[in-house]
Each structure stands twice: as structure tokens, then as C-alpha cells.
Amino acid sequence: MNYHLKLRGDYELKLMDKSWIEPLYWGSIFLGSGGGGNSEFLTFLLNEQFSKKPTLPLLDLDEIKNESEYATVGLMGSLIEETFPTGFEGINILERAKSSIKSNIDGLFTLEAAGVNILYPILVASLVDLPLIDGDAMGRAFPELHMTTFYFNKHHLIPFVISDSQGHYYDLNEKDIFMLELTARRIVSQQGGYGSFAGALTKGANLKRILIPRTISFAAELGKTFISPGSYSELIENLMMVSKNSLYGTAVELFIGIIERIENIENIDWETITIKGTNTSENSTFKILIKNENLIAYRNNKVAAMVPDLISIVNLETLKPVTNTELQEGMKVSVIGLPAPIALKKEKALEFIGPTAFGYKSRYESLEELYFSYYY
Amino acid sequence: MKGSLIFNIQSNNIILAFGYKKIILALEQFSINSFQAEENLLQSFFTRNGLTSTMVKNVIVIADLSSSINQSLHVGDNLAYFRIAQSPIEFEPISPIVKNTDFNIHTFNLSFPNNPESKLQIKKTLTALLKLSINKIAINSTYSLIHSTNEEQIIEICEKIYPNVFTYYPSYIYNIPNFLLRENVLLLNYLLFNATKSLNFSLDRILKASSLTVPIYFLKGDGTLVNKEEILKYPLLTKQAEFTSYLLGASYYTDQKDAIVIVPDHNQIHLGLVIDQSPKTNNVTMINNLKLPGKYPIFKSFNTIPSDSKLEEALKLLNPFLGSIPVLNLVKKIKKSPSLQYPLLSLPNKQQTQIIGALNAPFTLSVEKTTSLFAVDMKEKEKKHLLDQAMTILKKNNIHLTDMNHQFEANSLRYLEQNLYFFKLTIHGRLT
Numbered sequence: 035m036n037y038h039l040k041l042r043g044d045y046e047l048k049l050m051d052k053s054w055i056e057p058l059y060w061g062s063i064f065l066g067s068g069g070g071g072n073s074e075f076l077t078f079l080l081n082e083q084f085s086k087k088p089t090l091p092l093l094d095l096d097e098i099k100n101e102s103e104y105a106t107v108g109l110m111g112s113l114i115e116e117t118f119p120t121g122f123e124g125i126n127i128l129e130r131a132k133s134s135i136k137s138n139i140d141g142l143f144t145l146e147a148a149g150v151n152i153l154y155p156i157l158v159a160s161l162v163d164l165p166l167i168d169g170d171a172m173g174r175a176f177p178e179l180h181m182t183t184f185y186f187n188k189h190h191l192i193p194f195v196i197s198d199s200q201g202h203y204y205d206l207n208e209k210d211i212f213m214l215e216l217t218a219r220r221i222v223s224q225q226g227g228y229g230s231f232a233g234a235l236t237k238g239a240n241l242k243r244i245l246i247p248r249t250i251s252f253a254a255e256l257g258k259t260f261i262s263p264g265s266y267s268e269l270i271e272n273l274m275m276v277s278k279n280s281l282y283g284t285a286v287e288l289f290i291g292i293i294e295r296i297e298n299i300e301n302i303d304w305e306t307i308t309i310k311g312t313n314t315s316e317n318s319t320f321k322i323l324i325k326n327e328n329l330i331a332y333r334n335n336k337v338a339a340m341v342p343d344l345i346s347i348v349n350l351e352t353l354k355p356v357t358n359t360e361l362q363e364g365m366k367v368s369v370i371g372l373p374a375p376i377a378l379k380k381e382k383a384l385e386f387i388g389p390t391a392f393g394y395k396s397r398y399e400s401l402e403e404l405y406f407s408y409y410y
Numbered sequence: 411m412k413g414s415l416i417f418n419i420q421s422n423n424i425i426l427a428f429g430y431k432k433i434i435l436a437l438e439q440f441s442i443n444s445f446q447a448e449e450n451l452l453q454s455f456f457t458r459n460g461l462t463s464t465m466v467k468n469v470i471v472i473a474d475l476s477s478s479i480n481q482s483l484h485v486g487d488n489l490a491y492f493r494i495a496q497s498p499i500e501f502e503p504i505s506p507i508v509k510n511t512d513f514n515i516h517t518f519n520l521s522f523p524n525n526p527e528s529k530l531q532i533k534k535t536l537t538a539l540l541k542l543s544i545n546k547i548a549i550n551s552t553y554s555l556i557h558s559t560n561e562e563q564i565i566e567i568c569e570k571i572y573p574n575v576f577t578y579y580p581s582y583i584y585n586i587p588n589f590l591l592r593e594n595v596l597l598l599n600y601l602l603f604n605a606t607k608s609l610n611f612s613l614d615r616i617l618k619a620s621s622l623t624v625p626i627y628f629l630k631g632d633g634t635l636v637n638k639e640e641i642l643k644y645p646l647l648t649k650q651a652e653f654t655s656y657l658l659g660a661s662y663y664t665d666q667k668d669a670i671v672i673v674p675d676h677n678q679i680h681l682g683l684v685i686d687q688s689p690k691t692n693n694v695t696m697i698n699n700l701k702l703p704g705k706y707p708i709f710k711s712f713n714t715i716p717s718d719s720k721l722e723e724a725l726k727l728l729n730p731f732l733g734s735i736p737v738l739n740l741v742k743k744i745k746k747s748p749s750l751q752y753p754l755l756s757l758p759n760k761q762q763t764q765i766i767g768a769l770n771a772p773f774t775l776s777v778e779k780t781t782s783l784f785a786v787d788m789k790e791k792e793k794k795h796l797l798d799q800a801m802t803i804l805k806k807n808n809i810h811l812t813d814m815n816h817q818f819e820a821n822s823l824r825y826l827e828q829n830l831y832f833f834k835l836t837i838h839g840r841l842t
Contacts, residue, residue, distance in 0.1 A: 079500065
């Protein structure tokens with residue numbers, strides 16, 4: 035991966051190019067914590083786009099202008115395997131969102147630096163020739179719009195435009211993000227299961243307060259460790275090294291084993307994965323509760339990790355991170371925990387993204403608390 | 411005694427063998443040139459080994475047809491590819507494979523046939539193709555799994571405009587629920603069609619010269635046999651068949667139901683896993699960074715003889731069981747070592763192992779259907795319908811099986827349409 039630096043006034047501008055695609059792809063899966071969707075098709079589209087326009091500026095939060103307007107683009111719903119966004123719908127919805135303000139948009143940002151919502155904003159930004167901001171509003175994957183730092187910071191996301199998979203447009207104006215989420219979700223689920231969105235036009239000064247910084251470049255650094263991992267022990271060492279020097283926290287190996295069962299819990303949207311231990315965990319069992327993303331993990335029935343900390347799974351046969359849709363019974367896996375950025379662990383954030391927000395009755399216990407001797 | 415005639419077709423040579431279960435009565439190696447040129451190859455093999463054509467109940471072929479992709483890429487072929495989708499998809503199909511080769515794919519983004527502009531769009535495209543002297547068209551439409559009519563209608567429109575000029579390769583015949591994976595399968599299979607046809611032509615010619623009219627089966631990568639017609643349509647299914655024959659053979663030869671097998675492959679060494687006498691497979695495999703759906707054996711590779719510690723690490727990663735399992739070794743340079751915690755059993759003969767693998771491979775037949783369910787009991791009715799359909803196919807093709815069982819899968823395609831299901835019924839059995 036190359037960090038092209040271009041002088042712009044007093045700043046050195048970071049430029050993304052083709053060499054960022056693969057690291058971002060693997061990083062996006064790891065930060066998806068089991069969910070977030072698989073962005074493989076976007077790697078093809080981006081590869082093509084970078085062939086036409088080789089670089090895209092990536093702005094640090096301190097590089098954005100306080101008075102300028104910035105917008106988000108992204109995908110929501112389950113990406114289906116038959117029709118998928120190509121980036122052009124993003125241009126149209128962005129234009130539509132922009133029509134509500136008089137000034138120009140000076141850059142794009144993503145709400146979710148994980149899964150499909152890392153590569154998709156890069157694709158649209160390149161198509162419309164705007165820089166992308168190195169930061170996001172989730173620091174990982176979450177299923178709903180109100181699980182963003184915008185909500186915790188009491189900032190709205192309007193104007194908000196959705197394009198469904200059939201090419202229809204919807205202008206949403208709910209200031210309350212929870213209401214906006216309900217309306218958007220209804221549209222998306224009724225119209226083919228996925229949609230592209232644009233909006234959340236926000237001044238630079240506010241974004242500096244709201245966004246979690248440098249999550250895009252972190253995803254790329256993280257993803258780099260999966261490209262030629264060598265052995266599993268080298269992979270773990272590199273993951274620890276990269277995560278240690280980040281806003282997150284040092285990654286920790288939670289468990290190694292073989293997936294014994296993948297089960298759906300009837301009538302509620304929960305799934306469980308049961309992993310039987312191997313190596314040093316031979317007599318242990320690990321269970322992960324899933325609702326889109328991996329939310330709570332138990333080792334021998336005791337809590338081993340909790341949302342918003344990330345619980346990601348690596349396939350030991352390929353040494354690559356995997357989404358939950360790729361898991362199979364009999365697969366040999368390692369479960370890795372990654373502490374969430376501080377912004378997600380504050381009390382006001384935990385109310386909306388902690389275990390209780392998903393219906394779990396106990397308080398959040400961080401990885402640092404659960405593995406005290408490892409971290410301190 | 412009746413047995414199976416095995417053709418093990420490798421890059422430079424061909425092994426002919428005759429046997430039954432674990433007994434090999436004859437085994438000879440020939441150059442690949444004599445396979446293509448000598449009509450009487452089989453006759454002389456029979457004479458030398460005291461066999462007659464009446465002793466042959468079927469023919470089993472071990473041939474990894476996917477290995478001929480590179481050859482096809484340098485023939486200088488041109489193919490038109492129609493992508494039928496809601497919006498244009500702007501990247502080159504199967505680019506990691508076709509980049510810098512003589513094979514040219516001319517991709518056209520077209521709208522659905524019910525679109526009023528579609529006919530005009532197709533006419534313009536076909537006229538352009540004629541100017542480029544391209545007469546082969548691959549077609550992949552979104553949702554072809556549930557609406558094969560889109561592709562059929564496109565072909566119909568093309569035929570109305572220019573009758574009998576173009577040859578069509580539609581994607582709906584593959585029943586793969588993912589546009590991009592279907593695209594990979596469609597185009598890679600196209601690249602293999604000529605080599606597959608030519609192999610079958612040589613095979614038919616040789617069998618005819620010995621008056622053999624028995625069914626022909628191919629070994630698939632997943633370790634099961636399918637009839638020739640399926641392979642003519644989907645040659646990619648034979649990917650890793652050679653590797654699989656080693657896995658099956660080692661397992662049957664030693665009577666080890668679960669084992670790790672070390673297999674030689676030119677300058678490489680592969681490690682594969684057998685569970686309950688079947689290769690452990692993944693649902694996807696890769697060819698030059700391209701993803702392919704389907705069941706193909708998992709493996710770990712080494713470019714040189716691994717050190718004991720590296721081998722031990724790979725064995726641990728592959729081994730799904732607690733404790734060690736037998737390691738069946740076909741690589742002479744790998745020896746038993748006190749530091750290796752796995753029981754290592756060396757097999758004496760590579761060729762025989764492969765033949766035993768093919769002789770013992772089970773037969774499978776899959777029938778699939780996509781339909782909407784509106785009543786609880788419909789699932790059972792569909793299952794019965796597919797079972798009847800499978801039995802009819804077996805009867806029609808004169809395939810007799812023992813130890814027969816079936817597996818029924820019902821996968822909800824809710825993300826495509828409410829109540830939509832993809833049903834697959836697979837019949838397993840042993841050829842009698």
C-alpha cells in the first residue's frame with residue numbers, strides 16, 4: 035500500500051490509490067465484526083475506477099474546513115447477490131441531497147467504517163471527484179442509523195435521500211434519527227432489501243466533534259496484516275502491533291476452535307455459533323450471540339466479550355477474516371477481540387450501542403476489564 | 411468379473427487401468443499423444459492384459475479439465491458477453507484470468523428484454539458483433555436463477571434479428587444464486603468447452619474402436635462421479651479431480667475413514683483431509699484470485715519439503731478432531747520423524763492410489779428447482795417431485811445404484827422474493 039503525499043498549502047495530503055483496495059477489503063471485513071456485508075464486488079468496481087482516476091485524497095479531520103459542508107453516502111440493508119450498486123446511483127442521490135443547500139459539498143464521509151460502507155463511499159467520492167474524510171460515525175459495523183455518533187451527539191442526519199434497488203428515490207426529513215431509521219428501514223425492506231443513501235450534510239466544525247478520526251486508514255492498516263500473513267502466530271503479532279497504535283486498543287485472541295453448530299433462535303433475529311475448543315482450549319466451549327453482528331461472546335458460559343467491543347472471526351484455513359454468512363460448521367476459526375474506540379464506550383453511547391441496547395440485561399464489561407492481566 | 415475402465419488423464423501422459431473396488435487387474439501408462447492419435451490404444455491394452463470389452467461395465471475418467479484454461483487463453487478467441495442488469499456494471503469480467511492474453515471478451519451492458527429500448531439496443535450490438543466477426547455470445551442476467559426467461563427472451567430476440575448466426579451460452583443453466591459467481595462460472599466454463607469436447611471426442615473414438623458402449627462418468631473435485639453430459643456442460647466441476655482421486659484412494663486403500671493425505675504435485679506438495687471417506691470441501695474455491703462456487707477439496711500447499719515443525723503446524727490446522735489422526739503419505743521425501751506427533755503411513759504407489767480412488771468414488775445426481783411456497787405442506791410435495799424427477803433421470807440413463815440415499819436442501823431466497831425457495835435434491839449411491 036502506498037501513501038502518496040501531495041503538498042497542499044501547509045498540509046501533506048494523503049492519497050488513496052489501487053494499492054489500498056485489498057487492505058481495505060480485509061480491514062472492512064474484520065471491522066464488520068461478522069456483519070457489515072461483503073464488499074467483494076466493490077473491489078472490482080474500485081479497481082476499474084482507480085484505473086481511470088488513479089488517486090483519491092483522504093482528508094484527516096483536522097484538514098477539513100469548519101465552514102464547508104460535507105455529506106455521507108452509503109448502503110443499507112442486506113446487499114443481495116443479484117443486483118448491486120455500481121456507484122452511479124450514489125451520484126444521483128448526492129445531487130438530490132445537495133439541492134437542499136445553497137453551497138457546495140467539499141468532501142464525503144462514511145457513517146460506518148466497516149463492511150460495504152468503507153469501499154462504497156470511496157467509489158462514489160472518486161466518481162464525483164470529492165475527497166473522503168478519514169473517519170466515521172460508528173468505528174465498526176452496526177445495524178441501525180441511530181447507532182452512530184451523530185445520535186449520541188444529538189445531531190440530525192437530514193437531508194437524507196434513499197435510492198432503492200429498483201431505482202426509486204425517497205427524500206426523508208425526520209430530524210429524529212430513530213424515526214429516520216424506521217422510515218428508511220421500511221422503504222429498504224419493502225423495495226428489494228437494500229438501498230443507497232446520501233445526506234447528513236454537516237459543517238466541518240461539527241464533523242470534527244462528531245466523527246471518530248482515522249478509522250479508514252486504520253481499516254487499511256489492519257487489512258494489510260491479512261494480505262500475506264505468513265503463519266497464524268505472525269498474523270496475531272501483527273494484529274496486536276497495528277491495533278496497539280490506534281484509537282481502538284490491542285487485539286486479543288479470545289478463542290481457537292472448530293465451529294460445532296450455527297443455530298437460529300426461532301422468532302427473534304438472533305443466531306448463535308458454538309465453537310468447540312482445540313489446542314490450549316480443548317475442554318472449553320465458546321458461544322457467540324449474533325444479531326447482524328457478533329454482539330456477545332461466552333467462554334464456558336461466562337462473558338468473554340461484549341458489544342461495542344469488536345468480536346471478529348478469522349478462518350484458520352485461509353488466515354483471512356470472515357463475515358458470518360461465510361461461516362460453516364466444521365470450520366476451524368480463531369476469535370479475535372478488539373476494544374472499541376473510547377467514543378463508543380462513553381455512557382451516553384453505551385445506552386444506544388451497548389449490550390442493553392440489543393436487549394441483553396447485563397451491563398457492558400469491556401475487554402480491558404475482562405482480560406485485566408493482558409491489558410495492564 | 412465386470413469392472414470399471416479408468417482413464418487417468420494428466421498433462422503429459424495417460425494411465426489406463428481396469429479394476430473393481432480395491433482390485434486393479436491392469437494398469438499401463440501411455441503418452442498423451444498416443445491417446446489422441448492411436449485409435450487402437452484400448453484394444454492393445456485389452457489384448458496385453460487378457461481383458462475383453464464385455465468385462466467393462468463403465469468408464470471412469472480422472473481429468474482436471476480446469477488445467478486447460480491457460481491453453482484456451484492463447485487461442486485468440488473472441489466472445490461477446492451480454493450483462494443484463496438494472497444498471498451498467500463497469501468492470502472487466504474474469505479480468506485476473508484474461509488480462510494480457512489473446513482471449514477477448516467484448517462486454518455489453520444491456521437492459522432487460524421487457525424494456526422498450528431493449529430490441530433496438532440488441533440490434534445495434536449484434537450488428538457491431540458481426541462487423542467484428544464475433545458469433546459467440548455468453549449471456550448473464552440478474553435473477554436468472556428465478557427468471558430464466560430473461561435470457562431466453564434475449565436469445566429469442568437475437569434469433570429474430572439474425573437467425574442461425576450466433577451461438578449462445580446462457581447462465582441460467584448453472585443455477586447459481588449470485589450474479590458475479592455465475593459470471594465467473596459461465597465464462598470459465600466457456601474457456602474449457604473446446605478442450606472438454608476434444609477430450610470427449612478422443613475418448614468416444616477410442617471406445618468405439620473397441621466396440622465399447624458403456625456409460626462414461628467423470629470424477630468431480632468433490633470426490634463423486636457424474637455422467638459425461640454434466641461435465642460437457644460444466645467442466646469446471648472436475649477442478650482438483652486429480653487431487654481428490656489421491657485423497658479417496660489413500661483412504662480406501664488403507665481403510666482409514668478419517669485421515670490427512672500428503673499428495674505430490676509436480677514441484678509442490680498438497681495436504682488434504684478425508685472425513686468419512688469423502689474429501690473435506692469448501693463451498694468456494696479460487697482460480698487466479700477468481701472465486702468459484704461449488705464443493706472443492708480444502709488443501710494446504712508447500713513449495714518445498716516442509717520442516718517437521720511446519721508440517722506439524724499445517725497438520726494441526728487441517729485436523730478437525732481432538733488428538734491426532736493418521737497421515738497417509740504419498741511423497742517419498744517425507745519420512746517418519748520422532749518429532750512429528752501424527753502417525754505417518756507411507757503408501758507404496760501413487761498411480762494405484764488414484765485408480766483405487768476412482769474405483770470407489772460414489773455417484774451423485776443433483777436436481778434443483780426454485781419456486782415460491784405458499785403452504786406448509788408444499789415443501790414436502792416439492793421434495794417428492796424432485797425425487798421422482800431424479801429417479802426418472804437415473805432410469806433414463808440406465809444408472810443403477812446401491813447403498814442409495816438422498817439429501818434435500820431447502821434454502822430460502824427471501825432476499826430475492828418473499829416465500830421464494832431454492833430446492834436441491836442430491837442422490838448418492840454406488841454404481842453397480
